Amino acid sequence: MRIVVRNLPVVFALLALVAPLAADSPPDTVCTTFQVEGMHCGGCSSTIIATLEKVDGVVEVSSDHEKGVAEAVYRPRKVDADELKAEIEKLGYTVTGMETEAVDG
Numbered sequence: 303m304r305i306v307v308r309n310l311p312v313v314f315a316l317l318a319l320v321a322p323l324a325a326d327s328p329p330d331t332v333c334t335t336f337q338v339e340g341m342h343c344g345g346c347s348s349t350i351i352a353t354l355e356k357v358d359g360v361v362e363v364s365s366d367h368e369k370g371v372a373e374a375v376y377r378p379r380k381v382d383a384d385e386l387k388a389e390i391e392k393l394g395y396t397v398t399g400m401e402t403e404a405v406d407g
């Protein structure tokens with residue numbers, strides 16, 4: 303008499319149970335790139351940088367008037383991209399696009 307027991311399906315069932323526990327939590331820090339219309343010189347970039355840097359939750363800002371972009375690194379638990387967009391538009395510029403990605407670390 304021979305009895306063959308295959309345990310492999312049990313191992314896969316356990317893996318399927320554990321996998322969801324490692325699911326993504328929201329990122330601590332994100333970076334949003336804003337497409338900004340209306341910047342004409344370095345002074346425009348500096349104004350946008352100075353304004354966004356004052357916002358609570360913002361970590362770092364850079365801007366390039368030639369490319370027409372501003373980049374803000376910030377904590378999404380404190381501030382969101384729409385609020386930063388509003389700050390840029392209060393200065394008289396127009397935000398025509400936004401793209402947000404998670405920042406590691």
Ligand SMILES: [Cu+2]
Nearest residue numbers: 342343345346
């Ligand atoms: Cu300017």
